[in-house]
Every structure is written in structure tokens, then in C-alpha cells.
Amino acid sequence: MDEAVIRAEGLTRRFGTFTAVDHVSFEVRRGEIFGFLGPNGAGKTTTIRMLLGLLEPTEGRAWVLGHDATRETARIRPRIGYVSQRFSLYPDLSVEETLRFYGAAYGLSFPRLADRIPALLELLGLTGQERRLVRHLAGGWRQRVALAVALLHEPEIVFLDEPTAGMDPLARREIWSLLYRLAEQGITVFVTTHYMDEAEQCSRLALIHNGRLILQGAPTELKAMADMGRVLEIAATPLDRALALLRGWSIFPYVTLHGARIHVYLRAPEVSLEEIRRRLETAGLESISVEPVAPSLEDIFLWVIERERFDPAG
Amino acid sequence: MNRAIVRVEHLEKRFGPVRALMDLSFMVDEGEIFGIIGPDGAGKTTLLRILAGVIRPDAGSLRLFDRDLLRELERVRPLLGYMPQNFSLYGDLTVRENLLFFSTMYGASDPAWMERLLHFARLERFLDRRAVQLSGGMQKKLALIGAMIHRPRLLLLDEPTTGVDPVSRRELWDLLSEFHLQGVTILVTTPYLDEAERCTRVALMHRGRMLAIDAPDRLRASLGHPVIEIIAQPIMGVHAALRDHPGVLEAVILGDRIRLVVREGSLSPEDVEEAARGIPGAIVQEARWAAPRLEEVFAHLMHQETADG
Structure with missing residues (x-):
């Protein structure tokens, strides 16, 4: 279960003077859903392209299923599947025709396809949709067909580049439940996303920012990171005065307005919430409440990204 | 104002x-x-x-x-x-x-x-x-x-x-x-x-x-149904069993936990924990009440809309 099926060591890619991926190292274990999180332009797709052997790294190496991702592509390809961000299906083919077409293109035999197609339709919840034309399918359903195509040859790892981008919450939820189903079958899922709230869905994840890997681990591990300190939610009237006051207070490295309340990071463990409340009261503010809130994964990411700025000594 | x-x-x-x-x-x-x-x-x-x-x-x-x-x-x-x-x-x-x-x-x-x-x-x-x-x-x-x-x-x-x-x-x-x-x-x-x-x-x-x-x-708060969160393994097996439990309106996996939207007054975290323990091979870490997520509210409203029309 702990076998690393993907390993990247110091993986780097430059385009001219621009470093798209900067010394990225990580491991993905068999059967896990590994989330690769980051904004547009962070280097997610470039990393995938290197893992797939489509792009040569400028520096560093990657191994996929024990083979060198750049030099042994031919040995890796048959064992992996890939759904790119702009994977386009033929709009005039039906779901079943699409699978038969790609199956033939992959060189799968007819008997194998006859087994494989119904199994995939079942797995992806496409049974009953066989005859529908791809062009009549909504985004979420097309994504399932694309996924079915990527799974035709029974790959051990499937790479999905932003499978949920732009989708509604129900469609996103369905894609994620499919990913769990794949993982349950022992298929390793490498998935990229720019939705920070999808971080929670992964068994492990890595956050990439400006080409650099900032953080990796299981969501619960990351949340337990000790040096995050506390996040407090503060309400007080008038809000703008409270905000100005808290901003001038050195124990809070970060103060931000959160709807009708204020969020602060508190690093000084010796400061009590009662003390904060008292000081706000002394300053003449009213309706004061100071409550701890659980840091979100995004809080933690921001903390790590900006740790240098918050805490130059540490 | x-x-x-x-x-x-x-x-x-x-x-x-x-x-x-x-x-x-x-x-x-x-x-x-x-x-x-x-x-x-x-x-x-x-x-x-x-x-x-x-x-x-x-x-x-x-x-x-x-x-x-x-x-x-x-x-x-x-x-x-x-x-x-x-x-x-x-x-x-x-x-x-x-x-x-x-x-x-x-x-x-x-x-x-x-x-x-x-x-x-x-x-x-x-x-x-x-x-x-x-x-x-x-x-x-x-x-x-x-x-x-x-x-x-x-x-x-x-x-x-x-x-x-x-x-x-x-x-x-x-x-x-x-x-x-x-x-x-x-x-x-x-x-x-x-x-x-x-x-x-x-x-x-x-x-x-x-x-x-x-x-x-x-x-x-408008979700109108309580939510119970359970951390248990194997997550797919537990999910499949709880999904069909009467009283469970919706069961969704969220990383290492399962979120259950339940009918008011039908199930408590203790009930859920007991049901999960009854699944062969299941290990239950904890079950507790949880606050609804906005994503659940959105999904619920979308379901309703589909059901209505």
C-alpha cells in the first residue's frame, strides 16, 4: 500500500528565463488520491506533462511505476491514463461509439473491449447513456466519458488535469465520488485543481505556488501543523475601528475582514482571548465577541507561503 | 445604511x-x-x-x-x-x-x-x-x-x-x-x-x-436537516452501508470522513456509530454532529429544483 508509484526529485522546467516548475519533489503511493493544488499558471500542467514524458525536465528526474519518466516513456504509457484539461471528444459519436473508437485506437482486442466497455459504463454510472451523442451531454457527463476513455486499457495510474473546473457543486461531487471509486479499485489518482476546498477530498495533497512545492501531506496532518497558531474570529462595533485597532497590534501577524467579522492569526500562546476582549472594550468598542475558529487548509497554505514575511527570524 | x-x-x-x-x-x-x-x-x-x-x-x-x-x-x-x-x-x-x-x-x-x-x-x-x-x-x-x-x-x-x-x-x-x-x-x-x-x-x-x-x-442554517460526520474505515464500505440506511437523506465522502444529511429526529451520532460498527471489518473512529457546509446547501437546493421541475 505504501509503494511509491510516482516519484519526482528536484523536477524543474524552465521556458527561457521563466521557471515554470522549480525543484519539485514528491511521492505518490499506490491507491491514493493525490491532489496537486495551485492557481492557474502555478506549474500544475507542466508537472503532469513531465510525468507523462511529453516534456523533458530541465533538471531533476521523475519515475513513474519504477521507470524513468523521460527515457522509458514507452514502458510507462500502456500503464497510465490521462484526461487533459481540454480533452475533446467527437461530438457526433455516441458514448459507446466513443469507447469503441478509442479502444480500437489503443489496440484493444474486440473480446477485451466487449468485456471492458460495459464494465466501464457501470463503473462511471454511464449505463443507459450508451446511445446518447456526446454533443448532447452536459459538462459533467462528458467528463465521465473522457474518464472512461482514459481507463479503457486498465491503467494503474490516471492523471486528471482540472476535472472539476467550472462545474456546479453536484457535478463536482459526482466526479469526486467517481475518484473514490477508482481509488477503491486500487487505481492511483493524480488530480489537479484550483479549488482550495477540494483539498479536503484528497488522501494526500501538494500545494504548488509559483512553480514551487510549498506543502504536502494528508489534510489532517497539515491541519495539525503546530506552528500555525490560532485563528480567531472577532466581532465588534464599529467594525472599521476594530479593524484599525487590531491591525496596529503586533501579536497579530495577519488581520482581515471576513464578512461582518474579523479574522486574525494569533501566534502568541500566552495571550488569552479574555485579554483581547478586555482591550477592545477599553478602546470603547461594543458587542464584542472573540472566538477561536478551526484554521482552514487555505489558512495553513497562506501561513506557510508567507511564513517568511510573518516571521523573518523563524 | x-x-x-x-x-x-x-x-x-x-x-x-x-x-x-x-x-x-x-x-x-x-x-x-x-x-x-x-x-x-x-x-x-x-x-x-x-x-x-x-x-x-x-x-x-x-x-x-x-x-x-x-x-x-x-x-x-x-x-x-x-x-x-x-x-x-x-x-x-x-x-x-x-x-x-x-x-x-x-x-x-x-x-x-x-x-x-x-x-x-x-x-x-x-x-x-x-x-x-x-x-x-x-x-x-x-x-x-x-x-x-x-x-x-x-x-x-x-x-x-x-x-x-x-x-x-x-x-x-x-x-x-x-x-x-x-x-x-x-x-x-x-x-x-x-x-x-x-x-x-x-x-x-x-x-x-x-x-x-x-x-x-x-x-x-437553512439546510433544515442535521448533519452527522463519521470517520471510519474502510470508507467506501461504510459509505455504501450507511447510504441506504433509513433516515439518511444523503451520504457524501469528504476525504477521510463521511458526511450524512439525516432526517430530523431519525438518527443520532450514536446510532450512526452503532450502525457502522455492525459492518463487518469496519473500524469507527468517531461520529459527531457537524455544521452544514454551504456546498451541501447548494447541492440540496439543486436536488429540490430538479425534483420540482
């Missing part, structure tokens, strides 16, 4: 056979940060373009600042700042030149205000950099302060944070908070549910309709 400065009634917009906006009605009070959250194709951009006076609706009434937008656009327009989703900057111009251009366009020249905007956006150091050479996050910030250059009273922002990095996303929200505290009313669209918390009120939008409009904590 509570004057409605946006009043939209029965707004309709079609593009050929597509009904992009269907009978949309809502109000936004002065001083609000009003978030419109929805996936691609919900109609967010169409709505903002109509409010900005860029395109005309097919039907419905539209009052901004107590004026009919369609009849008095010239009088309303100076009060509006609009940031479209697509790149609205001149790539070949520097940061300074872009802002000067926006100032000239709006006939607003206030160097001190421009300095303050640059300071808020932390762009002072990049004055002479061409817009194309800014990072995505910085481009968004520049476009945002460009929309603020003529001191509008209402900001219309179309997905300012989509695809930007977490640091820029936070800086953009800090900027919005700054404008909010200065009394500017903000209407902002986003595909990210987690940004709802930043807004005073939120509209959940899907396929041309608003499914719900309320303050984020009230929206969460």
Missing part, C-alpha cells in the same frame, strides 16, 4: 434558445458585499454585464440608485465601477499609464486618490512595469483599482479571484474589504463557495436562477 441601491425585478435574458437569466429578482442594500456564487454557465457574467449597462435585458426592471438603468444610463454610469472577467488592461502600457488612461476616460483626475489606490493594492513598486509583465494576481489588482479610479459608489466585479493564487486571492479580498469599509457597495461573482464567508449576503446561482439569497450563516 439600508437603502436598496440595486433593485432587480423579473429580469430575463435569452441568447437564441438559451434562457441565460430567468425571472431574476433581488435587491442589494447600500454598503453590502453581495456575493453571487455559481458554476460556469449560471448566468453570473450576463447579469453583471446587464447591471453595467453593457448589454440590455429582454424583460424586467432594473433600478440602480433609484434610477431606471435602461433610461438613465448616462446618469448612473459614473456611479458604477465595472471589472469584467477578461483582461481589461492595456498590456503594452505600464501600471501608471493604465491608471492614467482610466482616469482620463472617466474624466477623473485625483493624483492623491490614485496614490492611495496603488498603496492599497501594493503596486507602488511596479509603477513602470508593463501590464503584460505583471503576475496574474497583480493584473487582477490593477484592473480592480482601475475600476475604482473614479470613486464609484457601486463596484461590479466579475470573478476577480478565479484561478489566482491564494496570496493574491487574499489580497484582492483585503482590497475589497478596504473599499467596503469606505462605504462602497460591492457586487462580486465567484465560482468558489468558500468565498461566501467574506460576503454580507450571498446568492446561490444556477442555470439562470437564484436558488437562495441570504447571509452565509443563515444559508447554512
Whole structure:
């Protein structure tokens, strides 16, 4: 279960003077859903392209299923599947025709396809949709067909580049439940996303920012990171005065307005919430409440990204 | 504080056979940060373009600042700042030149205000950099302060944070908070549910309709069903067993836990824990009450909508 099926060591890619991926190292274990999180332009797709052997790294190496991702592509390809961000299906083919077409293109035999197609339709919840034309399918359903195509040859790892981008919450939820189903079958899922709230869905994840890997681990591990300190939610009237006051207070490295309340990071463990409340009261503010809130994964990411700025000594 | 400065009634917009906006009605009070959250194709951009006076609706009434937008656009327009989703900057111009251009366009020249905007956006150091050479996050910030250059009273922002990095996303929200505290009313669209918390009120939008409009904590409370969270392995097996349990309306895996929306009074965490222990080979870590997530509310409303029609 702990076998690393993907390993990247110091993986780097430059385009001219621009470093798209900067010394990225990580491991993905068999059967896990590994989330690769980051904004547009962070280097997610470039990393995938290197893992797939489509792009040569400028520096560093990657191994996929024990083979060198750049030099042994031919040995890796048959064992992996890939759904790119702009994977386009033929709009005039039906779901079943699409699978038969790609199956033939992959060189799968007819008997194998006859087994494989119904199994995939079942797995992806496409049974009953066989005859529908791809062009009549909504985004979420097309994504399932694309996924079915990527799974035709029974790959051990499937790479999905932003499978949920732009989708509604129900469609996103369905894609994620499919990913769990794949993982349950022992298929390793490498998935990229720019939705920070999808971080929670992964068994492990890595956050990439400006080409650099900032953080990796299981969501619960990351949340337990000790040096995050506390996040407090503060309400007080008038809000703008409270905000100005808290901003001038050195124990809070970060103060931000959160709807009708204020969020602060508190690093000084010796400061009590009662003390904060008292000081706000002394300053003449009213309706004061100071409550701890659980840091979100995004809080933690921001903390790590900006740790240098918050805490130059540490 | 509570004057409605946006009043939209029965707004309709079609593009050929597509009904992009269907009978949309809502109000936004002065001083609000009003978030419109929805996936691609919900109609967010169409709505903002109509409010900005860029395109005309097919039907419905539209009052901004107590004026009919369609009849008095010239009088309303100076009060509006609009940031479209697509790149609205001149790539070949520097940061300074872009802002000067926006100032000239709006006939607003206030160097001190421009300095303050640059300071808020932390762009002072990049004055002479061409817009194309800014990072995505910085481009968004520049476009945002460009929309603020003529001191509008209402900001219309179309997905300012989509695809930007977490640091820029936070800086953009800090900027919005700054404008909010200065009394500017903000209407902002986003595909990210987690940004709802930043807004005073939120509209959940899907396929041309608003499914719900309320303050984020009230929206969460509106789910109307309790939620139980259980951490147990093997997660797929436990999920499959609990999903069909009577009383469970919905069971969704969220990372290492299963979230169950249950019928009021039907199941307690103890019941769920017991049911899970009855599954051969299952190891239960804990089961507890949990607060509804906005994503669950959205999904629930979408289910209802499908069921109704």
C-alpha cells in the first residue's frame, strides 16, 4: 500500500528565463488520491506533462511505476491514463461509439473491449447513456466519458488535469465520488485543481505556488501543523475601528475582514482571548465577541507561503 | 445604511434558445458585499454585464440608485465601477499609464486618490512595469483599482479571484474589504463557495436562477436537516452501508470522513456509530454532529429544483 508509484526529485522546467516548475519533489503511493493544488499558471500542467514524458525536465528526474519518466516513456504509457484539461471528444459519436473508437485506437482486442466497455459504463454510472451523442451531454457527463476513455486499457495510474473546473457543486461531487471509486479499485489518482476546498477530498495533497512545492501531506496532518497558531474570529462595533485597532497590534501577524467579522492569526500562546476582549472594550468598542475558529487548509497554505514575511527570524 | 441601491425585478435574458437569466429578482442594500456564487454557465457574467449597462435585458426592471438603468444610463454610469472577467488592461502600457488612461476616460483626475489606490493594492513598486509583465494576481489588482479610479459608489466585479493564487486571492479580498469599509457597495461573482464567508449576503446561482439569497450563516442554517460526520474505515464500505440506511437523506465522502444529511429526529451520532460498527471489518473512529457546509446547501437546493421541475 505504501509503494511509491510516482516519484519526482528536484523536477524543474524552465521556458527561457521563466521557471515554470522549480525543484519539485514528491511521492505518490499506490491507491491514493493525490491532489496537486495551485492557481492557474502555478506549474500544475507542466508537472503532469513531465510525468507523462511529453516534456523533458530541465533538471531533476521523475519515475513513474519504477521507470524513468523521460527515457522509458514507452514502458510507462500502456500503464497510465490521462484526461487533459481540454480533452475533446467527437461530438457526433455516441458514448459507446466513443469507447469503441478509442479502444480500437489503443489496440484493444474486440473480446477485451466487449468485456471492458460495459464494465466501464457501470463503473462511471454511464449505463443507459450508451446511445446518447456526446454533443448532447452536459459538462459533467462528458467528463465521465473522457474518464472512461482514459481507463479503457486498465491503467494503474490516471492523471486528471482540472476535472472539476467550472462545474456546479453536484457535478463536482459526482466526479469526486467517481475518484473514490477508482481509488477503491486500487487505481492511483493524480488530480489537479484550483479549488482550495477540494483539498479536503484528497488522501494526500501538494500545494504548488509559483512553480514551487510549498506543502504536502494528508489534510489532517497539515491541519495539525503546530506552528500555525490560532485563528480567531472577532466581532465588534464599529467594525472599521476594530479593524484599525487590531491591525496596529503586533501579536497579530495577519488581520482581515471576513464578512461582518474579523479574522486574525494569533501566534502568541500566552495571550488569552479574555485579554483581547478586555482591550477592545477599553478602546470603547461594543458587542464584542472573540472566538477561536478551526484554521482552514487555505489558512495553513497562506501561513506557510508567507511564513517568511510573518516571521523573518523563524 | 439600508437603502436598496440595486433593485432587480423579473429580469430575463435569452441568447437564441438559451434562457441565460430567468425571472431574476433581488435587491442589494447600500454598503453590502453581495456575493453571487455559481458554476460556469449560471448566468453570473450576463447579469453583471446587464447591471453595467453593457448589454440590455429582454424583460424586467432594473433600478440602480433609484434610477431606471435602461433610461438613465448616462446618469448612473459614473456611479458604477465595472471589472469584467477578461483582461481589461492595456498590456503594452505600464501600471501608471493604465491608471492614467482610466482616469482620463472617466474624466477623473485625483493624483492623491490614485496614490492611495496603488498603496492599497501594493503596486507602488511596479509603477513602470508593463501590464503584460505583471503576475496574474497583480493584473487582477490593477484592473480592480482601475475600476475604482473614479470613486464609484457601486463596484461590479466579475470573478476577480478565479484561478489566482491564494496570496493574491487574499489580497484582492483585503482590497475589497478596504473599499467596503469606505462605504462602497460591492457586487462580486465567484465560482468558489468558500468565498461566501467574506460576503454580507450571498446568492446561490444556477442555470439562470437564484436558488437562495441570504447571509452565509443563515444559508447554512437553512439546510433544515442535521448533519452527522463519521470517520471510519474502510470508507467506501461504510459509505455504501450507511447510504441506504433509513433516515439518511444523503451520504457524501469528504476525504477521510463521511458526511450524512439525516432526517430530523431519525438518527443520532450514536446510532450512526452503532450502525457502522455492525459492518463487518469496519473500524469507527468517531461520529459527531457537524455544521452544514454551504456546498451541501447548494447541492440540496439543486436536488429540490430538479425534483420540482
